[in-house]
Amino acid sequence: MRIITELARWAIPFLLFFVPLYAYFRKVPVYESFVEGAEDGFKTAVKIIPFLIGMLVSIRIFVDSGALELAIDLLKPFFLRMGWNPEILGIIPLAIMRPLSGSGSLGVATQLIHQYGADSFIGRLASTLQGSTDTTFFVLAVYFGAVGIKKHRYALKVGLLADVTGLIASVWVVSKIFG
Amino acid sequence: MVNLIWLIMLISGIVIAGLNGNIDQVTVSALKAAELGIEVAIQLMGIMSLWLGLMNLAEKAGLIQSLARICSPVVRKLFPSLRPDSPAFGPIIMNLCANILGLGNAATPFGLKAMQELQNENSTPDTASPAMITFLALNTSCITIIPATIIGVRMKAGSSNPTEIIGTTIFATACAMAAAILADFFFRKRNRV
Known part of the structure; x- marks a missing residue:
């Protein structure tokens, strides 16, 4: 049970660390791509x-x-x-x-x-x-x-x-x- | 069916409040609930933007595609109507992963994204496609391995073992999920047009 609880604690920080770093090494324009995706969030929430x-x-x-x-x-x-x-x-x-x-x-x-x-x-x-x-x-x-x-x-x-x-x-x- | 349930809740609530001499409560509740709707949407706006931004990054880096490939043997069986390379698989898998980890906040953005992708492949835009119903069934009954919120409540209530309900929760949600998958399969066969 401890392991599962720890896993949950680390899941979000890990994603925030790993995804942008990996994307950077794959030559993705990281900041611009993030903003581009985030725009959808606003529209959907209003809808x-x-x-x-x-x-x-x-x-x-x-x-x-x-x-x-x-x-x-x-x-x-x-x-x-x-x-x-x-x-x-x-x-x-x-x-x-x-x-x-x-x-x-x-x-x-x-x-x-x-x-x-x-x-x-x-x-x-x-x-x-x-x-x-x-x-x-x-x-x-x-x-x-x-x-x-x-x-x-x-x-x-x-x-x-x-x-x-x-x-x-x-x-x-x-x-x-x-x- | 949703129309009917919505109406029954509304009408029976107003009638009973009236009979109880509590009619003012209806006004207060209606206005409060409308306000709450905006609050929830605004909260969701920030969280959705964060996760959809991150997902766009993951998609461009090829991570979503890799994850979809790993999970696809199982997930593809559940969605026989989707093309094997459908762009809906990515957000569907992300949504289920977030649900399993108990990250409700992250699950909703991926879920809405998945619905948009499914709608792009839907030939009848005002009617739910079988794949959409399967996705909703999985989504509302998905296995949770860490019911974090309720563990917190139990802790505060002075439980001697707050996490002891994890096993029973996993069992109950596994049953619910199995029922959802079976019921979806059954109705899908019966309602085929």
Whole structure:
């Protein structure tokens, strides 16, 4: 684990050191090429603004109004009937939040970890779930929006299926290992 | 489907806020969220410029092409509709590498670049191509070997072993990724036009 953590620390400095140096030896005009590429960053960031705002407004109203909590209350009996341990139900807010918003789900995960304790079952489950999938809605809206795709076809289905699998796998593996 | 979910979140939120006597919250939330959108975009502007600048350097030096060649046997299998020398492979591979290392900030610029390259090869510009959906599926479910942020949260919450969840995270994300690849394969076959 130490090696992996060290690798992560060195990854960005290494890239910033190695790529320009290597390019220089390959006779690439380093500074000019960097600037030329960087120009695209500005354009793309501006292009995704409407999609960001559209998604954020809808999600924020859904969460802040209490509609999310209501949805969680409605879902609880369903999970209980499926034979889930009542203890696991604490994870539902995070499970719903995860595909919607990255910062939102990090907030929920942090709150759960503090509420139940980092080394509790829910704490470990929340940590695993938070680390294991990405914000499907957001990536979808922003990535497709940036290039002007209007018909998403089966993309959302695939993304949500992966999220559900991630949730079930998290519950299973955390119960199995830390049980 | 996105249209419907977007509308449901918006309408149900407003109705429930109204019923709870909390209608002012809707105004505050809407305006705050719109502001946040600009903040995120401005943050992203700097980071995107940095990584796309560096990537342009790497591309001119031939580094991206070498990396794409090393990874291509696996990645090419996942994108059967792309030409073997497609310029989309470079940013796709960079995006997946950044995701695996948990460098979320670096992953987005490469991801957007990859989408642009995929769009250049898309024969129906308003409809997602199969390769785009495969890429999104991989992207949202990608294996992360260092969930750095959550380890930090656990540390602050006084965990006796903040990194103990790395193993379970890798397992869960591997399952999610496998499901994404299988589901994508299944729907791609079924939706072939």
